[in-house]
Structure formats: C-alpha cells, structure tokens
Amino acid sequence: MPHVVIIGRPNVGKSTLFNRLVGKKLALVDDQPGVTRDRRFGDAELLGLAFTIVDTAGWEDDDPSSLPGRMRAQTEAALEGATVALFVIDARAGLTPLDEEIGRHLHESSVPVVLLANKAEGRAGDSGLFESYALGFGDPIAFSAEHGEGLADLFQALLPLIGEPEEEEERSEDEPEYDPKSVLKLAVVGRPNAGKSTLINRLLGEDRLLTGPEAGITRDSIAVDWEWRDPATGESRPIRLIDTAGMRKKAQVVDKLERLSVADARRAIDFAEVVVLLLDATRGLEHQDLKIASMVLEEGRALMIAINKWDVAEDASGLFNGVRAALDDGLAQVRGLPLVAVSARTGKGLDQMLGAAFSLRDAWSRRVPTAALNRWFDDALTANPPPAPGGRRIKLRYITQAKTRPPGFVLFGTRLDMLPESYRRYLVNGIRRELGFDAVPIRLTLRSPKNPFA
Template sequence: MLPQVIIIGRPNVGKSTLFNRLVGKRLALVDDQPGVTRDRRFGDAHLLGLDFTIVDTAGWEDDEAETLPGRMRQQTEAALATADVALFVIDARAGLTPLDEEIAQWLRASPVPVILLANKAEGRAGESGLLEAYSLGLGDPVAISAEHGEGMGDLFEGLLPHLEPLQPPEEGELEEEDEEALLRGPLKLAIVGRPNAGKSTLINRYLKEDRLLTGPEAGITRDSIAIDWVWHDPKADEDREVRLIDTAGMRKKAQVTEKLERLAVQDARHAIDFAEVVVLVLDATRGLEHQDLKIASMVLEEGRALMIAINKWDVAEDASSLFNGIRDALNEGLAQVRGVPLMAISGRTGKGLDDLMAAAFSIREAWSRRVPTSALNRWFDDALSANPPPAPGGKRIKLRYITQAKTRPPGFVLFGTRLDMLPESYKRYLINGIRRELGFEAVPIRLNLRSPKNPFATKK
C-alpha cells in the first residue's frame, strides 16, 4: 500500500489543478467556478522518486451537515482520518480568509502532519498572501504554482521526511500479463446511467459506507470516481477484487448546456473506455427511456461488456410487467446484442447486489474468452452445413475458415472469396452462432471479412 496524501482547502484555490499536476494527467475536472469537485478522487502520484496516493477533496465550506456542501465536507473529514500527510492549499493571490483560518484550526487539532501550500504564488501578486500564511501556525508555507509546476522541488522536500519511511520496497519488472492474469486481476466495473438513477447509492451499499455523495439533487456526481474494493462471493466463499467506477449522469445532449456537465459526461465516456464491464442503471420509477438505449448502444460500440440493472426495485409498481416490458424493448432497441443481462436490484435495500456482481464476473470471463482454432472451425463447418451462404446473382460466395484475432472484446476474422457480396443477415447468423454456441453470452463481437487479393484486379 502506498502512503496517502490528502489535498484540503476552501473552494477554487487550485486543489484539483495540483492533483492533476502530481498524477501527471488531467484526471480531475478543473474550471474557474468554485465547487467543481464533490467526491474524493484518488490518483497514483510520483514526485522526484516519491510514490504515493494523492487524494483530491471537495472545497471546504462552512454549511450545515445535511446540506450538499456539508455532506461534501464530511467526505473530506473521512479522508483525513486515513491520510499520512495533509496538503493545506490557500490562494496566495486572494490572501487569507476566515474560512482558511477555520480550516487551519481544524487541522492543528489533527495528528496528521500538515504542509501548508500557498498556491498561485508566481509573480508579485502572491507575495502578500504568502507572508500572511505564516500567521496560521502551520509552519513555513511552501510557495507553489500548481498550474505552471513551480515549487514542486520545495513540496518534495516537505513530503520527504513523512513519506520516505513509508515507500514500498522496489519490485522487479512485472511479467507481461497473460489473459489468465487479467481475469485474476480486479474487475473494472463502471456504473453509468441517467442522473438520479441511484448509481452512487448503489456503490455506497456495496462498500457499506457513505463513500460517495448522494441525495435528492440530480447530478451530484461530476468526476468519474474509481474505488478499489474487495467483494466477498457468498456462493464460492472467496474474496474477489473490484475497481468500482462511479460516473456522472448522462442526459440527452440537447439538455446539457453547462460547460461543467459537458466535461463530466466526457469524463464518464472516458471511464467507459477503461472499464471491462459496464452496468447501466435504470430507475424503476421511470422505466426505460430513449436516452438509456443511447447509452447502452455507446457502451456496446466501445466494445465493452454490458449489463443492465433496474434500480429502486423496492418501490417499483407492477414489477413483473415492468421487467418484461424493459426486456422486450431492449431486444428490439439493441438488436446487435440480444439477451443483455437484465437484473432487478435495490441500492437502498441491497436486493440482488451479490447476483449482479457474480454476473459481472461471469460476463467478463466471456468477454475475455479465446476459442481454440480447431474448436472454432469445427463450429464453423457445422454452421456452413446447416445454412450455406447465398449465391447472389448465381455467383458462389466461398467461406474458407475463421480465426479469433483478439479478445476483450472478442474479434474474429473470416477468410473467403467474394465477401463483399456477403449479406449482413448472414454475418448476423454467424455472430449469433458464435455467441450462442461458443460461450460468449451477450458480449459485443467483432467480425471482420478478409478476401485474398486478386492478382489480375489491376491488370488491363
């Protein structure tokens, strides 16, 4: 386990910019308006030889505990409890505020070592704020510019005495991951859906803690938040690693007008790219909407294994009719992958959550499956015998053999002649047969056609 370093400060002092600087990529959303970050975000940071986990937190605000800012502050308080070092960030250009002094008083009462960072200190505009920072009683402030990368050497010197004893031992080079190792690794599971479908509540129920902000307000989640977790499989009586990824709600494109929401939706799409299995969460009180089908199609186009969970099942009306109606609509709207796993769950009561996780591991296995070439071509010969390809215009389409070129998602290459004349309906026949008879379940499958070059094609 790497040591944890938490970033704390009032809104808009540059915490997420510093987070992005330390992880070396733009993982956290950044904007000029305050209050962009709402949930804790974890990242792997590397600074001049020091390795640690950096934790970005919401801006500290002095509001009642039941309000959204108050719940955000509780997330920060929970993060400090597990931190090894706290980075307290102030805005050197704005100078000290009463809220800065309140945060400093809270941090002084904590046993966690605190490094005071005066951000935006480049140029003369930050000099007065840097001098004011001495009055907080947290030692000498470190002048930095998170945006321009200035002061990182001084930050390293401040972190070194606290983090050097906690550095993990060096390991030899890891062997190249094979497919079995990928299946033994953590399941990368993204939770997507429209706003207020209960995605964060679902994850909190799995974790058995209020790890993510929830509430009646739609669109609370903005960043895609990845959380490493261990699920105990009750049927196999074993622990299995999972990386849960919470994402922002995806509304219709025409309804997304704010810049921050556009960024959040882009972040959610990016999270899908890194997932293995994606769970699309529906709201049982609203049923299946066109936007849900658009999200599902996007997941399948990205080649990810898809599952659909009808959440809030504990308050569903006419449950049997609702379930069957959604199943029929999915079969019609997602014709490219019939039989996508559909499950009824409740993030509030915990109904169906173990079954959902077990199914996610199962579909990942199908998504990662490789069929031996001999077995694949035995199936292929049987498929051709049962239903030979057509001969449009009297011209025979000859299908020679098929091979699996890749996994995750499964990709196949079909070799033959006159493949440009092969109807789409026959391609679907082959794809459905691969899925049904070779154990690929309802995962997206790619089938590419390849014909030998005609040596006379360019001759006149």
C-alpha cells in the same frame, strides 16, 4: 503506501495540484468553485517519492444536511488515517476567514500539515504568501500547480514525513493475458438520479460517495477498490468500482461542467471491463438508456442492465418483462443482455449482479481454440450456405479469432463485399450462441486475398 490529502476552500487549485502530481488530467478543473464533490485517489510520483494523493471537495461552512455540508463531511473523512495534509491557499486572493477556520480544524487534528500558497507565480502572490504565516504551520511553500513551480520545495517538505519509497518488485513479462481472479473493473452508468452512487455506497457499506435527492451530484468518475465475498463460494473477489456522472440527452446538456462530466464518464467506460447500466424502476426504460447502452457496446465493453429502486417498483413483473422485451427489440445486436432487479436501499439483488458481472467478463475474455472454431464454422455453412448473388457463389474459406476483450474474429473468403448483412448477423449470433460468448459485443472483420494482378 502513504496517503497525502489535499485540503482547502473552493477554487484554490486543489484539483490542478492533484492532476500535476499524478501526471494526468484525471480530475475535472474549471474556473467556477465547487467542481470537485467526491474524494478522488491517484498514484502520485514526485522526484522518486511515491504516495497516494487524495483530491477533496472545497471546504465550506454550511449546514451539514446541505450539499456543501455533505461535501465537507467527505473531506473530513479523507483526513482520517491520512499521512500528510497539503493545506492549499490562494496566494493571489490572500488569507480569508474560511482559510483560518480550516487552519483551526487542522491544528486540532493529529495529521502533519504542509502549507502550500498556490498561484504564487510572479509577484501578485507575495502578499498572500506573507499573510499565510499567520496560520501557524511554519514556512509556506510558494507554489504554482498550473505551471509546476515549487515541486522541489514540496518534495523536501514531504520527504521527512513520508520517508523513502519502497522499491517495487519487478513484474514478470510472461503474465497471462487474462486471469479470472484479477481485479474486475466495473463501471456504473446511467441517467442522473438513477442511484449509482447510492448503489456503490451500499456495496461498500459506508457513505464513501456523496449522495442526495439532487440530480447530478456526481461529477468526476470516482474509482474505489473493494473486495466482494462471493456468497456462492465464500471466495473474496477484488473489484474496482467506478462511479460516473449521470448522462442526459445531449440537447439538454448546455452547462460546460456537465459536458466535462459526461466526457469523463465516457472515459471511465473505456477503462472498464464490465459496465452496469442502472435504470430507475420508477421511470422504466427510456430512449436515453438505449443510447447509453449502444455507446457502451460500440466501445466494445461487456454490458449488463440493473433495474434499481426495485423495492418501490409498481407492477414489478410487468416492468421486468417490459424492459426485457424493449432491450431485445432496441438492442437486437446483443439479445439476451443480463438483466437483474436490485435495490441500492435494501441491498436486494446486488450479489446476483456482481456474480453475473464476473461471468460476463469471463465470456468477454474468452478465446476459442482454432480447431473448435472452424468445426463450428463448417457446421454453420452446412446448415445455411452463403447466398450466390448474380449466380456467383460467395466462398467463405475459414475463420480465426484475432483478439479478446472484446472478442474479434477475422473471416477469410472471396467476394466478401457481396456478403449480406443478414448473413453476417447469422454468423455473429451463431458465435455468441454456440461458442459461449453470451451477450458480449463481437467484432467480425471480413478479409479477402489480394489480387496479384490488380
């Protein structure tokens, strides 16, 4: 698939263009400059032309060790291997010295360049459009990413550089519901500065995501496709790693951009199958971590906990046991969540974490045969019959599994509105313990027959 990279200084509309081409609001957009920090990939389609579009951070002229300088390095890395570069300028602001510097850099590269004069709706952008000829990239395209103007001209410019799209093979509609060898969608969440981006960079073996000592560097949720070689079997397993913005206490989030970043992280959790909640070993388990964990479980995702920075942890054994006890106490609905100690700096425990993530997804996707489920159900009722409030017995007739991912069960019986919550927990814990669901969230719905005389 051809790679088309969007390049430009901050606040010229690169992320708006990205969203326009992928047809979804995937990238965060705001009036302030410098919102995008990491490369974001998306599947774009323009009048039948299919390609991968890459959003990048705004190009800034700063010290390479500074945050803007490291962002620029990420943008330069995106150009390597690109098929086409879309050089975006702000037609209303006109040409700037930074635009000219970016132009010089692009002339030195071997990547073909298409010049987009964005924000050119109306006549306010005419002067900037004419000025852009001085950059030496031929005729600029008058464009409006906000309003979708100029898409046909962009198509004509990309067509000779990308070529006709290959036709996709038709997918069978009879694909199995769950394939254990399918891509694992794994999101990494946690408080700011827990080391989420550093951990993903360690797995990838490259500085794919922007990192540093500053808290809150990551803003967009970034997905990266990767192959992990399972050391136990030697098998390659596909994983989509999803990095997310750090989640602070709601009362501390006052900046609009941070609110957008947290909302994007929550959407990433919805998209994921397994979520790794990353803790900082130097800070231990905090109340905010339990709130994030509860949110993940409420969304029905499979959850595991990883304690990062284990190489610098003090009293490691005491810390691990303390976190284990606090999790079992604070998340009593899913006792026994997988807990691993890792170090994004040294790579310790990362293979163990990924192996546990695949096992957890298997449990999250598990379907129990109806016969086996009701054998367990009969044994559970015999061992602990339901109570009889007011002297009238609650009749539990049978149970069935309605769905997977997360597992959902429907319990049929009479007087179910009188069933105590403690007995409901007894059944859920039994399903989890006896039927191989481990510590995944389970939904149990109670259903009574309708009264025909009501």
